[in-house]
Amino acid sequence: MDYFSAMDISASGMTTQRFRLDTVALNMANASTTRSINGGPYRRQQVILGERAMQPTFNQMLAREQGLRYAGVEVVQIQEDDSPPRLVLEPGHPDADARGFVRYPNINPVGEMVILLEAVRLYEANVRALNAGKEMALRALQI
């Protein structure tokens, strides 16, 4: 049914915002990780979002031909931040280099908090949009 398409779009938005929240949580948890899986300090993960491509089903192709867009959004890729690691002087640390500097992850907790808040607010906005669509459908049923 047609009014379900708005729900699917909002659902994709919620899924991606939840994914951003997961990534922020991962970054925060690894804010002082000096040994990542790939070796060296942990690198900040960033989520790249993109518009979801239409599925090659008949309905979606027809909708695209009619100029309707109901694909939504999806996570395109997760990219590592290439900015240099934070150098902290801790000569006694096992991971310290010859000069006594330890390379800590390039994570700024304040910036992560901002992304976290944004993800939460956008999730709420998606819920709001979904509820609005639901209200409209219910109002139509009261005719």
Place this chain on the structure above:
Amino acid sequence: MAIEGIGAASAITPPAIPGTQAAQPAAGSGFDMWLQAQLNTVNDQIMTGESNVRKLATGEEGNLHEVMISLEKAKLSFELILAVRNKSLEAYQEMMRMQI
């Protein structure tokens, strides 16, 4: 002309009854089929919602909002079929109240 008119009138009445008889099962089956199909859709959606809830409870499905949305879809479809049922019942009762 007059005789032909009577003939035409008598010719019209007999096909009118088979016409309605032929149309009635077709129209009835059409609405019946539609209603049945809609009921099946609603039932499927309720079942999907239920299985999603089960999946969430067993940890198979991680997305809370997907489950809620499938439940909402089921609810909306049910509301639609309920509205259709109320409308047709209302029309039937209106017919029953009609003075003959």
